[in-house]
Amino acid sequence: MLQAPANAEGGASGTLLAPPRPAARGSEFAPLLKEVKGQGLLERRTGWYARGIAVNLLALAATVTAMALTGDTWWTLLYAVPLAVFWARTAFFGHDAGHAQITRSRRAGRAIGLLHSNLLLGMSYAWWNDKHNRHHANPNHVDKDPDVGVGALVWTEKQAERREGFARWLTRNQARLFFPMLLLEGIALKVYGFQDLRRQPRRERAVEGTLLLVHLAAYASLLLTVLSPGKALVFALLHHALFGLHLGMTFAPNHKGMEMPDADDDGWGHLRRQVLTSRNVRGGPLTDWFLGGLNYQIEHHLFPNVPRPHLRLVQPLVRAHCRAVGIPYAETSLIDSYRQALRHMHAVGAPLRRGGAA
Template sequence: MSQTTAVVGAPDPGDAVAPPGSEFAPLLRTVKGRGLLERRRSWYALCMSANVLAPAGIVSGIVLIGDSWLTLLLAPLLAVLGARTAFMGHDAGHSQKGMEIPDPNGERWGHLRRQVLTSRNIRGSALTDWFLGGLNHQIEHHLFPSMPRPNLRLAQPLVRAHCQDVGIPFVETGLVDSYRQALCRLHEVGKPLRTEWTEWTE
């Protein structure tokens, strides 16, 4: 899997850009028209049931195995399922460290620009969706926070195409590169503290 960052829909200086207040409405109509904002209660019920039964099965396995090093083999599974349970409960994960932020003294951003420009998606397969709880589709999740999680992947091509039409960059990156970008940003913002600590300890 490529770990490069792809930016789709960067504006051409000669392109006309719609006023910020009107950019989101056409996308919202399209998404509603496809039924992507309709509740998916059965999907959530199935996931929540699995999130209760699977850890119960692992804990039962630990009890049955007893006092043995073999129980350590079940620990990673329990950790992954615990993280997925947290995703289900929280239903929001943020991978936007180091993204653009609006200039308080500059042009006011509408909903579409504010959510798309301050988020990035993480590319991947259905397995990536499973491990990250579907929240690797951060742009779609921020635009439509009440959208059922399994519909985020379905909304992605609509959002990407709309961003390209209105000239808004749509950023996607690989999983490893997303961590690299976040760590680089944390390193950057921590630089003044490191400098201060070095001066204090000398």
């Protein structure tokens, strides 16, 4: 049964307006796909990505060089900020490679993904792709989307009711703890990758595991060459905290607080399934850069292999099509997207707060 989102508000801003009117299934997405394809927006932008990847690699190299030149001083910790920012760009390129946005070649795409995820970030490309593809297939689905499964946080009152002990306390306070918890995400991503190696086929496990170990060795060698052990540990913790926070700030606005379908809503077509569960973030080039193009979340979910620079060109086509078929198109500011997500998390924990400390 469809669960009402915490942010069901109307207005000209593009936030959720009114319940969608029924429409003929199977006919809603095809005209939009034809239009997007007809304008050449599904074509790859290999040159754009090549330049972007080269600039990001140079920025990473410049940051590492600056760290080495600054040497064993607490001032070197300042470089944790740009390093976290450029690591986030690296994650965005790995994400795009996984969606075949960069190249049609699966082998080349995997190579780019392994470079950016395993080698540069120490995060398993295979683990991320498996999890992320399941999310894209059924976004916000309470039974099928791993991103809204029960974990440190929960996303429905039904999930919250089953919490016990410390997890129950965590759920009662999850809205206020959300951003602090993101500080642990950078380390958690590494842990998840190593845990996933047991699931992977032997050949894939050998490649992924080797690259993860090479990353850890290179990262530790860099820090211990430049800094004393104590400063190196502080730098690593600060760097991973900022990296996790940045990624969390990127992904939090996308679906939290939007519609959460379950088994009763499995008849939704592709257009409704992707649009009703996703939220866009308004902004200009700086927003596009900071969020890696994922501020066009609706367009990305409808056309996951559309190259990042084409998403802003696809947006007016999608918005107009949604208006024509009567489907709400959710778009808001970055700050308000966080507010809506936190409001949803707070509402999920409300029954436990009313129930007291038990």
